[in-house]
Amino acid sequence: MAGQSRKDQLHFTIQHVADVSTSRRAGMQMAINMGFAHADATKIAVVISELARNILIYARTGTIIVKEHRGLDGKRGIKIIADDNGPGIPFLDKALTEGYTTSGGLGLGLSGSKRLMDEFYIHSEVGKGTNVTAVKWLNK
Amino acid sequence: MDSSGSTQKLENLLLVAVPRDLMDDEVIELRREILQAIRRHGSQVVLLDFSRVDICDSFFGRFIYTTSKMVELMGAKVIISGLQDVVIETMVELGMTLPDVDAVLDLDDALALSRSLSRQYNHLNETAPPDGDIADEE
Ligand SMILES: Nc1ncnc2c1ncn2[C@@H]1O[C@H](COP(=O)(O)OP(=O)(O)OP(=O)(O)O)[C@@H](O)[C@H]1O
Ligand SMILES: [Mg+2]
Numbered sequence: 001m002a003g004q005s006r007k008d009q010l011h012f013t014i015q016h017v018a019d020v021s022t023s024r025r026a027g028m029q030m031a032i033n034m035g036f037a038h039a040d041a042t043k044i045a046v047v048i049s050e051l052a053r054n055i056l057i058y059a060r061t062g063t064i065i066v067k068e069h070r071g072l073d074g075k076r077g078i079k080i081i082a083d084d085n086g087p088g089i090p091f092l093d094k095a096l097t098e099g100y101t102t103s104g105g106l107g108l109g110l111s112g113s114k115r116l117m118d119e120f121y122i123h124s125e126v127g128k129g130t131n132v133t134a135v136k137w138l139n140k
Numbered sequence: 141m142d143s144s145g146s147t148q149k150l151e152n153l154l155l156v157a158v159p160r161d162l163m164d165d166e167v168i169e170l171r172r173e174i175l176q177a178i179r180r181h182g183s184q185v186v187l188l189d190f191s192r193v194d195i196c197d198s199f200f201g202r203f204i205y206t207t208s209k210m211v212e213l214m215g216a217k218v219i220i221s222g223l224q225d226v227v228i229e230t231m232v233e234l235g236m237t238l239p240d241v242d243a244v245l246d247l248d249d250a251l252a253l254s255r256s257l258s259r260q261y262n263h264l265n266e267t268a269p270p271d272g273d274i275a276d277e278e
Pocket of ligand 2: 050053054105109110
């Protein structure tokens with residue numbers, strides 16, 4: 001469940017469906033507190049939801065960190081880090097293709113999240129796990 | 141008006157208030173409730189009201205889609221309403237499309253649609269008139 005280490009950083013262990021709603025709600029609130037518009041806070045919440053759900057479905061357990069982020073030029077943003085030690089993704093380009101799914105889903109989680117954020121990085125190793133890091137800037 | 145849980149009968153319309161945070165087991169529960177209510181009331185149109193929902197992810201999209209498919213197999217139709225502007229914006233950017241699912245602006249439009257569907261239905265069954273109330277038919 002939620003263990004809040006610092007004021008500007010949220011840390012969630014994802015292992016039950018309830019953790020998906022807890023983390024996306026808290027992330028949305030953090031975004032609003034930082035000054036994100038309601039529409040952008042909603043997008044951030046949906047991305048947290050997609051990444052948390054992927055952890056649950058494919059890796060069973062993992063972590064989500066949501067924190068304030070500073071760019072090199074000093075601009076402020078929010079960073080989402082989803083991390084798991086699950087099976088990894090063998091074909092990353094496929095996984096990032098809209099509609100591609102191995103679980104009977106819509107195949108929108110990763111491709112859609114990439115669109116909803118300003119920066120999106122995914123690193124995955126088969127047998128080791130997956131890390132997704134995504135950033136949305138406050139004032140573009 | 142007869143109501144049970146989050147579903148409510150209004151003429152031949154079944155109103156469903158979709159909860160704000162829908163968890164996996166609750167989705168299955170809600171779907172069962174909808175299918176049972178359709179059978180109980182003979183509803184022809186199911187209106188999924190999303191006005192309480194402020195975060196709509198791909199899981200929600202799948203819920204709308206599969207529910208509409210199941211309802212279709214029972215001879216009824218799903219329509220949706222109440223999606224907030226920011227929710228719509230996010231759904232579209234996420235890439236979510238809901239083929240075959242009509243959206244209406246409000247309850248009035250939903251009622252108009254279900255009344256017109258019931259007129260068509262009664263017309264088709266004219267030879268064997270249903271025992272329901274069709275008093276307001278012209
Ligand atoms: N954390 C992960 N670990 C292992 N595989 C993953 C992980 N996240 C995604 N994948 C793989 O990438 C594919 C695409 O993921 P994506 O979230 O885009 O779609 P989905 O989960 O299949 O469906 P949706 O998210 O629309 O319900 C998945 O089907 C799965 O094979
Ligand atoms: Mg997914």
